[in-house]
Amino acid sequence: MTPPVLTTARLTLEGPDPADLPDFAAMWADPLVYAMIGGRAFTREETWHRVLRHIGHWQVVGYGNWTIRERASGRIAGSVGLMDSRRDTVPSFEGTPEMGWALCSWAHGRGFGGEAVAAALGWADAQGIARTVCIIDPANTASIGLAGKMGYVRVADATYRDAPTLLFARAAPDVSPSASR
Known part of the structure; x- marks a missing residue:
């Protein structure tokens, strides 16, 4: 599947592109980005694998991550989207699409996260994706606040890679129980 392009007042969400690797x-x-997401820098190689995973998600499962660009400048502001990550979390959420977001540090505190997540969830809702989850580091108060604004509710204290994490879930508005993906 070719990722759709989503446009908001200030952002464009477009499919992942290998040319975006340097950004x-x-x-x-x-460190301002990875501190709450993995706790360590990702190598260029690991980032390349992430870009390839983002591209592959669209091809294999019909959803995935978008690259977030600021419309005014064209500058990459981060990524947002859905994943079939099959994480080894306790408790498990396998089979439920996982929403994730990460912003470049220059984009922090500007409302881009909420704008991008709302656009991605709007697309997911329109596709009939009835439920999504997200996991967030307990110290990441900004993302916990954003998740709450987007309708996510904390459902469990979880463990991922031997570290505590919080599991949140969101039901799409106006989705019948039979419409699940």
Whole structure:
């Protein structure tokens, strides 16, 4: 599937592109970005694998991540989207699409996260994806607040890679119980 392009007042969400590797390698090497997402810098190689995973999600499961661009400048602001991550979390949420977001540090505090997540969830809702989850580091108060604004409710204290994490879930509005994906 070709990722749809989503447009908001200030952002464009577009499919992942291998040409964006330098921007994402810089983002994932920034301590202000990775501090709450993995706790360590990602190498260029690991970031390349992430870009390939983002591209592959669209091809294999029909949803995935978008690259977030600021419309005014064209500058990459981060990524947002859905994943079939099959994480080894306790409790498990396998089979439920996982929403994730990460912003370049220059984009923090500007409302881009909420704008991008709302656009991605609007697309997911329109596709009939009845329920999504997200996991967030307990210290990441900004993402916990954003998740709450987007309708996510904390459903469990979880463990991922031997570290505590919080599991949140969101039901799509006006989705009948039979419409699930």
